[in-house]
Amino acid sequence: MAMKVRAQLRHARLDGREWRVLRPDPALDTAVLYENDRYPHMCVDRRAAYRIGVLWLLAARSRHTVIHLPLRAGRTPAEPECAGRPLDLVLSQHTAQLRASHWPRLRAALGPARPHTVRIPADRRPVERPHWQTRDRLHDRIHADTMFLTGSAAVFRFTAEYFFDLAFLAPGSAPGEETPHHACSDLNCTTRVLVNTYCLHVLYRAHWLPRAELVGAPD
Numbered sequence: 463m464a465m466k467v468r469a470q471l472r473h474a475r476l477d478g479r480e481w482r483v484l485r486p487d488p489a490l491d492t493a494v495l496y497e498n499d500r501y502p503h504m505c506v507d508r509r510a511a512y513r514i515g516v517l518w519l520l521a522a523r524s525r526h527t528v529i530h531l532p533l534r535a536g537r538t539p540a541e542p543e544c545a546g547r548p549l550d551l552v553l554s555q556h557t558a559q560l561r562a563s564h565w566p567r568l569r570a571a572l573g574p575a576r577p578h579t580v581r582i583p584a585d586r587r588p589v590e591r592p593h594w595q596t597r598d599r600l601h602d603r604i605h606a607d608t609m610f611l612t613g614s615a616a617v618f619r620f621t622a623e624y625f626f627d628l629a630f631l632a633p634g635s636a637p638g639e640e641t642p643h644h645a646c647s648d649l650n651c652t653t654r655v656l657v658n659t660y661c662l663h664v665l666y667r668a669h670w671l672p673r674a675e676l677v678g679a680p681d
Contacts, residue, residue: 463584467516470575476568483528483572484520484580486513492670494536495609498546502609503663505539507670508629515625519582521553522618528560529553530569534607540669550608555615562605600649601657617655624649624664632666 470487473480493510496503506514514531521529531551554560560568600613600621624647632645645666650656 464581465512465516465519465584466582467513467580469517469578469580471578472572472575474568474571474573476564476571481528481568481571482526483530483568484517484578485530485532485575486517487575487577489535490514490531490533491537491673492667493531493533494538495531495533495549495551496546497549497604497609501659501661501663502549502604503546503665504533505665505667506625506628507667508632511625511632511664511666512629515622515629516580516582518553518618518622518625520580521555522615522622523582525555525557525615527554528558528568537670537673539667540671541667548607549604552608552610553618554610554612555618556601556612558612560610560612562603562608562610565608565610566606599655599657602659602662621649621655628664628666633668 468487470485472483472485474483475481490510490513492507493514494505496505517529517531520527529552531553534548534550536548552560552565598614598617600611600617602612603610627647628645647664649662649664650660656662
């Protein structure tokens, strides 16, 4: 058995180098990432948390694939607490040597999309993180309306579990019901896994506004 997520694979050639960029397909409609005055925070439902977790594990397994999550066009959670400047998200290992400043040119150079299926073994074995002062951390930077997270395979495997926790343990909610209780994950508050940001707060949201109710959504 394997965990599977559909995706689009695109290639680009930039500055004499071939690039491989993967995006979820269909887009993550119920996941958004915001930058505000305190720290970046995400809102996800259970399905989006699962898909992000699988793609997060792909970032751990594929040294030269750039994972692009275009979250700025996502819907808006019906519950409050999610607000700020919308951001996309890009994941890559250090070995990919992706510079945030090069991303707008790389994104513009991407070729046509090809259907692709991400398959990750279902018996995932997360890495136990040692003492919080470890040097193996995610380097985070915000540039061009995008949050970039770069790190090792081990740190991506470790942090993927934050999303699987929400996917498998967050409360279910039928249409019209209220969320039974608060559920969230915090990357960094205790583990200090991020270098530049105090915290990436990931908040479970069961209810989302229909797209017709969005006002001023980014292109």
